[in-house]
Amino acid sequence: MQPASPLSAGSLAQLTLSLIAIVALILALSWALKRLKIGAPRSRGSMAVQDELALGPRERIVLVRVGDSQVLLGVAAGSVVNLTPLATPIEVPAALGAPAFADRLRELMKRSGRPG
Numbered sequence: 001m002q003p004a005s006p007l008s009a010g011s012l013a014q015l016t017l018s019l020i021a022i023v024a025l026i027l028a029l030s031w032a033l034k035r036l037k038i039g040a041p042r043s044r045g046s047m048a049v050q051d052e053l054a055l056g057p058r059e060r061i062v063l064v065r066v067g068d069s070q071v072l073l074g075v076a077a078g079s080v081v082n083l084t085p086l087a088t089p090i091e092v093p094a095a096l097g098a099p100a101f102a103d104r105l106r107e108l109m110k111r112s113g114r115p116g
Contacts, residue, residue, distance in 0.1 A: 036104055050092045063090065 050070070051063040058077040063070060070089045074081040 035108075036101075050090075063092065065089075 046067050048065045049062055050065050053061045055061060060075050061083065062073045062075050064073055068089075070086040072083040072086065074083050
């Protein structure tokens with residue numbers, strides 16, 4: 001009696017399905033991180049994004065702190081436009097600058113039509 005071959009049809013199918021599941025998991029996690037902006041750095045030394053307002057799917061207004069001053073920028077798919085430097089800095093509460101994960105998840109669930 002010969003031992004079962006490690007390259008049988010059943011083991012190849014299981015290996016293929018496992019690889020597809022792993023690739024799908026990686027793609028789903030990268031999409032979720034991009035959507036929730038968890039992995040994106042929000043601050044680098046003297047520059048930081050303090051707040052942003054989405055105007056459309058690819059357009060937003062961003063409040064950026066540069067040193068001691070603040071600047072409003074318009075950001076679109078292929079361009080960044082300086083809207084105005086602010087003479088008086090806007091105080092942004094910490095909760096607005098970096099929303100908690102639970103708040104972002106609740107917001108996304110409301111958008112998708114599920115009760116929150």
